[in-house]
Amino acid sequence: MGIMIDSARFAELGSSKNSEPILDFLQDPKSEAKAKQTLEAAKKQIGDSREKNPKGVFNLDKVTVLPPISRPTKIICMGGNFSDHLQEGSTSLPPFPISFLKSPTSLVGHRAPIFYPRRVKLLDYEVELAAVIGVRCKDVSRKSALNHIAGFSVFNDISARDIQFAEMKRGFCNLGKNFASFAPMGPFLVTPDQAGNPDNLGMELRVNGQTRQFSSTKNMVFKMRQLVEFFSSMTLEPGDIITSGTPSGVAIYRQPDKTPFLLQPGDMIESKIENLGRLQNTVVAETSPVKTAF
Structure with a gap:
């Protein structure tokens, strides 16, 4: 450290x-x-x-750069929290923050490979802002919410869309978001005084040098202080991660053909957020045998 x-x-x-x-x-x-x-x-x-x-x-x-937090008790990820992303997915505005949990074992750091699982057919990217909780807290006020954040980092919510959407038809979202290496984070944990206003940070994701996502956290429906307030209905522990959700530009909603935008082995992904640095990862084909239950 x-x-x-x-x-x-x-x-x-x-x-x-x-x-x-x-x-x-x-x-x-x-x-x-x-x-x-x-x-x-x-x-x-x-x-x-x-x-x-x-x-x-x-x-x-x-040096080998590990994720800023390796084993949080929970990673709370937002779904549908950017106005432009909701529009591209033809999704209505949620009445409250809609989330899912990401497994701590999916975390990897800067320059670590993202493994393309053999059973996955539609691999996608999502640049997000990650907030790391600094103190144990519960039921915090919106006014004091940011005081409970130790720092911010860049996060990439890698998604297996074929599995994710099949799960969502049954009302769940689990494995499609939780394969090993599906949560790249880093390269740093930036303290709030250095990060700037979390409600107005530029965001960009590139694949092989081509810009795929370009937005700002100002387009978040629920701002970070609202997310901390809402999710502190649960007890939040030091090291817990809350992510912002992603802006528009994901591969799965590209028209008329999503295929050229889906991730493939060999792709190099750069996820950047203003003041927080650049997170770089390369997609690598999974080579170990997979025993499927399907």
Whole structure:
């Protein structure tokens, strides 16, 4: 775990015996002061040192980047929360936030492969804003909702549309959203003071350099503070993730032919949100045998 010095380098914040060190960090009342101290020390070390790689300072391109949160107790994903996405799907405005749960085991980080399951035929992308809860909370007010967020990150809600839509005909949404690697997230967790207004952040997703989604969080039907208020009807734990839903431009609703826009093995996906960085993942064909129950 580290703190970014600039867009390319980070300073190590220290190790933890916990398998989820960021949770230790979020729950430590002295964490902010420790982070600032580490950052200033790293900057000074870089300035004073003639070495290209001072101790405790690492290049982001030289390390494996894990998702900011590896094992949240829950990932709450919004469905149909952007006005333009509702329009392209010919879906009516929901009376309250409609959601589904995504499995923590589907999380992967920046540059990790997205595995194309052998039984899937229609693979799709969805760039989303992810908010990470920082403190245990329940029944929070809309006014104070953002105070319970530790930070924001880029999220890609990968979807197996053939399985998802078959499930939805029976009123469910589960496996189509929950295959391994179907929740890329990262590359960073950006604190609220650095992220800017979560209600007005530019969003873009590209596949092989071609823009597929281009929008803003200002088009969200239910804003992030409303989502935190609503979903805190459940007890929210530190590290829990709430995502925004996605804007228009997904492959499945492309006209007249969705086929050229569906993801294929070898595709490189770049998911970007203003102030939060660029999440990059490549689609890879699943090679292990699959025993299907269908």
